[in-house]
Amino acid sequence: MGSFSSRDWQVFLVYVLVPLVFVLRRPPPGSNRFGPPARSMGVGEAIASYFRNYVNSRGRATRSEFWYATLFTFLVSLALWCFETRRLAHTIWGLVTFLPTLSLTIRRMHDINRSGRLLLLSLFVPVGTIALLVWHCLPARDKAADETASSLDLDGGPRPASREMLDGLERLIKQKEDGHLSTEEFEVAKRKLLGA
Numbered sequence: 001m002g003s004f005s006s007r008d009w010q011v012f013l014v015y016v017l018v019p020l021v022f023v024l025r026r027p028p029p030g031s032n033r034f035g036p037p038a039r040s041m042g043v044g045e046a047i048a049s050y051f052r053n054y055v056n057s058r059g060r061a062t063r064s065e066f067w068y069a070t071l072f073t074f075l076v077s078l079a080l081w082c083f084e085t086r087r088l089a090h091t092i093w094g095l096v097t098f099l100p101t102l103s104l105t106i107r108r109m110h111d112i113n114r115s116g117r118l119l120l121l122s123l124f125v126p127v128g129t130i131a132l133l134v135w136h137c138l139p140a141r142d143k144a145a146d147e148t149a150s151s152l153d154l155d156g157g158p159r160p161a162s163r164e165m166l167d168g169l170e171r172l173i174k175q176k177e178d179g180h181l182s183t184e185e186f187e188v189a190k191r192k193l194l195g196a
Contacts, residue, residue: 060108063140
């Protein structure tokens with residue numbers, strides 16, 4: 001158990017402290033700068049979107065789109081690795097899926113209002129890769145969602161809204177936009193929901 005040499009400290013600084021500078025930096029406040037929110041997808045839709053947006057890194061990708069497509073590519077890779085002895089198909093599959101995986105991952109970063117350039121943190125094992133894994137699990141980041149996610153408690157302090165309350169607000173907004181509720185009815189229903 002000797003002491004750290006100067007080389008050990010340099011490695012520590014590069015692989016731990018440098019990525020922490022980027023990991024701890026908050027995304028910019030305000031609305032998401034990468035466009036409107038993406039919609040959730042099922043397995044088939046996510047796989048279709050994965051290949052349809054082969055080299056499209058603009059816009060955003062939801063967690064469902066990202067994780068379903070990731071699961072699909074992993075399972076195909078695993079099957080090819082297990083059953084194909086020459087590894088040629090596995091190599092071809094890796095080359096075919098490299099660009100759409102990169103594009104999808106950049107769009108997933110956009111969904112949490114972070115730059116796709118932060119994917120370079122994956123080179124800084126373990127801090128950067130753990131941070132990227134955590135970010136891929138986070139929900140979308142939007143100013144409107146952030147404002148809706150907090151409401152006033154009875155004693156005036158902020159508290160996070162429940163999922164049921166957010167769903168109720170979305171239903172009320174949809175009913176108002178469809179013309180089923182007048183503005184007054186909407187306000188009464190909204191006050192009742194937030195009071196509950």
